[in-house]
Amino acid sequence: MYRYDDIDATLVAERVAQFRDQTRRFLEGKLSEDEFRPLRLRNGLYIQRHAPMLRIAVPYGLLSTRQLRMLGHIARKYDRGYGHFTTRQNMQFNWPELKNVPDILADLASVEMHSIQTSGNCIRNTTADHFAGIAPDEIDDPRPYCEIIRQWSTLHPEFSYLPRKFKIAVTGAPADRAASEVHDIGLHLKRDANGQIGFEVLVGGGLGRTPILGKMIREFLPREHLLSYLEAILRVYNQEGRRDNIHKARIKILVKAKGVEVFRDLVEAEWALIREAEPDLKLTDAEVDRIRGFFKPPPYEKLADINVTQGQSADFQAWYRYNTRAHKVPGYRAVVVSLKAHGVPPGDITAEQMDAVADLADRVSSGEVRTTHDQNLVLGEVRQIDLIETWQALKALNLATPNIGTLTDMICCPGLDFCSLANAGSLGIAKQIQERFGDFDYLYDLGHIEIKMSGCMNACGHHHVGHIGILGVDKHGEEWYQITLGGSASTHSALGEVIGPSVAKDVVAETISRILDVYVAQRESGEEFLETVRRLGVEPFAEKVYGTAH
């Protein structure tokens, strides 16, 4: 993984000193709350329902085991012994004290981490495929480009006061595992006819109250021009994006208002000028190779694929089937560490689990742990012969729930329990669903289903792109839930369709149960839930949900 040199280390250390000074001035009354807010947000610090919330950047979802142990240390020392992984592959702590935050940032800096630009109207953490570098279908590893983008976007003097937040995702494989179509910019690595590496560029995707899928504005951008093209998009957005209405300020609204062709022309014109004026933005092969050198795969052993499930327990076989994934190197497998144990808020992990996962990764994987946008962890480099040991260790930690890709592998925001923006609870609904659908045979029969749930229309839980989306709404002070069907954040993403009026809190699981009944009754052989919804439309599901309820 990327390692800091003196430039990176100095920058992060000076950032800590800056925030320590800003916090001191705030606590001494020299900065008002209004003045301090944008400063703390740019360091990932929110003031939430109960306490501040600190969001720590996990660049493109890659953690060393040393960094994971530091997160465990922070959870124990400054928080309540646990943390929460987010849909942007970051970690959130829900109970730090403001006065301790500079010390937390200093602890993070000691392991080459920070919380820079994890909030605020600036360029956020760039996300990537959590199987980057190991996926059999990969064209090129997206992480070196993410690191290049991280550096370019960090404390960018021109783009630190954008109209609104800005999110970039990079994928390196035909299968989109980074929800790239719902990002402000989605970059898809590809090769042109000559075999040169570059990017397909999507712009203007996003969720929130106006969900829109990204539009392709450049079919092939040679990789050397990555930064100049990003700079052109950001400059056009910074100049033309709306600032009069926070709900109309994302780039998706600008692209929609101008039309994608006009927007593309503006970007291309600006790009031509930037390429002339800023030759230093051009990525040399030497620089890309230098960064790529940080992401070299570990030395693999020459192994053959083996049948590890033969003669093993049904429990292990289920875990192998649902919680491990193919690896491009024979004899290896990627392991998904389930943070979706029934009875635990999705994405939550205790300090003890963090330490133990770090130890396990050092023992059976590569000393690195990946975070996923669907709020799990991945051990990327596990030898197949070590899978049983890995499973046993994870099982002992309650991190081997064999439910990845099933109904209870939900994405879920913290909701009303923690978040001051939320209209409704989401963790309680997650629990209700986990309890209702605790039978694994039923979950396996249902197959691949993605539930995504947000406690408000800001859509941190990506509900628009859930196969089943759940959105918490406030109705006269009561929590209600709107259900959508047919969304997807995978390749050829789709936005879900609302099935009808929102449902009361106590019948969310019952509503989902009725939806699933329709699927089970109407599915054709081998047809996944999403395919059935796409084939039938939402009507038969709505009939079942509302027909008997009215």
Add this chain to the structure above:
Amino acid sequence: MAQLIKGRQLVANDWVLGGGEVQPPADARVILPLADYIKAIEAGEPADRRAPLLKAENHDVSPLLPYLDRVPLVAVNFTTTGDGRGFTQARLLRERHGYQGELRAVGKIRVDQMFFLGRCGFDAFELLDDEDATTAIAQLDRFSVAYQEGSGNLTHTRRRFGG
């Protein structure tokens, strides 16, 4: 009198803001809203004693370009704190259009933005009355390194690949 920082110190402000009801003295150096500035120059007023005031929210700097070779000072007014368009204006004037004279940030700028303002090419800063000049000056050198090219002589990442 607003505090003015230039060259990392408090300096006297020898420009006045015109365009209002009160006529400045005939020999005064006057900053005028861009449209008034253009009218004044076209009417033959002395170019060394007239300066344009851009608004951050009017992001297009092109009306100023025909006059840039004789402008002693360009002021950019931030009507609201943190209007990113003013940062782009500064970079365009400095980097694309080669403007070398004083570039002054006025209006609702806060001291914690000064590092970025400086990196974009502003070299003079009119502080709000409640801001502390010492704190403000310190912010200009808050970082000794940067990942991007920009005004000033910071160590930045080009060093890594021999740029």
